[in-house]
Amino acid sequence: MGNAVLQSIHVHPVKAFRGVSPREAVVEPWGLAGDRRWVLIDDGGKVVTQREQPRLALAAAELVPGGGIRLSAPGRDPVTVPVPEPSCTVTVNIFGTKVEAVPAPDAAHAWCGDHLGLDVRLVHMDDPATRRPVDPDYALPGETVNFADGYPLLVATTASLDSLNSLLAQGDHAAEGPLPMNRFRPNVVVADTDAWAEDDWSRISIGDVEFRVAKMCGRCVVTTTDQATAERGKEPLRTLARHRRFGSQLVFGQNLVPRSTGTIRVGDPVRVLE
Numbered sequence: 317m318g319n320a321v322l323q324s325i326h327v328h329p330v331k332a333f334r335g336v337s338p339r340e341a342v343v344e345p346w347g348l349a350g351d352r353r354w355v356l357i358d359d360g361g362k363v364v365t366q367r368e369q370p371r372l373a374l375a376a377a378e379l380v381p382g383g384g385i386r387l388s389a390p391g392r393d394p395v396t397v398p399v400p401e402p403s404c405t406v407t408v409n410i411f412g413t414k415v416e417a418v419p420a421p422d423a424a425h426a427w428c429g430d431h432l433g434l435d436v437r438l439v440h441m442d443d444p445a446t447r448r449p450v451d452p453d454y455a456l457p458g459e460t461v462n463f464a465d466g467y468p469l470l471v472a473t474t475a476s477l478d479s480l481n482s483l484l485a486q487g488d489h490a491a492e493g494p495l496p497m498n499r500f501r502p503n504v505v506v507a508d509t510d511a512w513a514e515d516d517w518s519r520i521s522i523g524d525v526e527f528r529v530a531k532m533c534g535r536c537v538v539t540t541t542d543q544a545t546a547e548r549g550k551e552p553l554r555t556l557a558r559h560r561r562f563g564s565q566l567v568f569g570q571n572l573v574p575r576s577t578g579t580i581r582v583g584d585p586v587r588v589l590e
Contacts, residue, residue, distance in 0.1 A: 320586040322522050323474060323507035324497075329385045330377040330438070331355040331463045332365040334543065335501075340581040343525045343574050346444040346460045347468035348503055350379045353444065354397075355408065355417070355463040356428055356436045362409045363463070364436055366538045370546040375431055387424070389431050397424040402442040410463065415448045417441050450573065454530045459573055467530050467571035471514060472502040479511035480568065484555045492551040498543045499552065500535070500568055506586045513588075514570045523584035526575040534565030 328335030331352045342349035354377070356364040366372045375389040380396060388394040397420050405416040417439035419425075424438040441447055441462055450459040451466055461468050474497070481494035497505055504522065506514075517529045535556060540548050556566035 318508060320506050320508045322504060322580060322582055322584040322586055324505045325580065325582060326498075326501070326503055326505070327351045327379070328377070328501065329354055329379055330375075330387070331363070332369070332372040332538075333387070334373065334376040336378050340579055342579050343469075343577050344444070345468070345574055345577060347462045347464060347574075350383075351503060352463040353441050354385060354420070354438060355410070355441075356432075356438055357406070357408050357417075359435050359437075360409070361407050363411070364432075364434070366541055367536060369432055369434070370541045370548060371432055373541055373543045373546045375428075387427060392427070392431065395423060395427045397421065397438065399442075400440055405442075406437070406439060408439060408463075410448070411465070413448065415441070415463075417447070450530070454571075455573070456528075468574060469503040469527065469572040470501070470533055470569050471504045471506060471520075471527075471572055472497060472500050472569040473509045473511075473514055474505060474507045475509050475511040476514065476568065480552060480555060480560075483559050484551055487551075487555050487558070489550045489554055492549045495552055496543075499539045499541070501538070502569055504572075504580070509586075517570060517588055517590075519575070519588075519590040520572075521587045521589055522580045523578070524576075525578040525580055526589065527572040528575050530571045530573050532562060532565065532567040533569040533571050534562075535568050539568070 325341045377385050380386050384398040386396045400418045402418045408415045408417045420438040429436050444462050450461050484493040560567045
């Protein structure tokens with residue numbers, strides 16, 4: 317693979333909100349420290365994501381000292397939300413799986429509800445070591461995950477994005493491109509690989525931390541959402557359907573599960589171990 321390197325790191329403290337891009341991050345067994353430990357749920361306990369509410373792209377969340385988060389959005393006063401005490405939990409339905417989580421203070425529910433114009437609650441995963449197992453079809457015993465779609469981390473490569481944008485430019489909706497990497501909401505972005513090299517990875521290291529490649533990442537309507545405006549188009553799903561269909565899935569990126577813990581840093585070498 318040559319001299320592949322970690323180009324960027326992305327942490328999304330609240331699932332579906334805009335995140336932050338630190339220069340380094342701690343890798344925990346269930347994902348990057350601080351990533352997707354919070355999620356919005358509706359009045360029935362079902363997770364609310366950009367699939368149903370593209371306006372979530374306009375809300376940002378960043379970590380604050382002590383483990384809380386700061387929420388902001390255009391035209392809104394920001395609000396800081398502390399980590400709630402786990403005195404009670406509510407049941408979250410995340411893609412058909414039931415997970416217990418701790419509700420945030422009422423002020424946080426109100427802020428998020430006002431942004432969306434919906435009755436929602438913000439909840440926090442207090443113990444990711446026990447709350448939610450990885451899909452058993454692709455997991456090893458004991459593997460758990462935060463509120464990410466299904467796996468602790470998502471990796472994408474700049475070469476594959478360049479290739480996808482080249483294909484998009486030849487299609488019916490060329491005016492929608494080129495697309496930025498944030499459409500795919502990865503945790504780690506790797507530079508200096510061949511296009512689609514990640515299709516063949518089964519185990520990699522970033523710096524001193526090892527990861528198992530669990531499965532290809534099937535993409536959904538969120539990728540068609542402009543993360544700066546919340547407007548939707550046809551791409552990249554139209555182009556992925558033509559060029560990157562694997563079975564029933566339209567694929568971009570790979571899902572990772574940590575095999576060890578540690579700190580990864582922008583510029584770290586990325587090595588293919590298997």
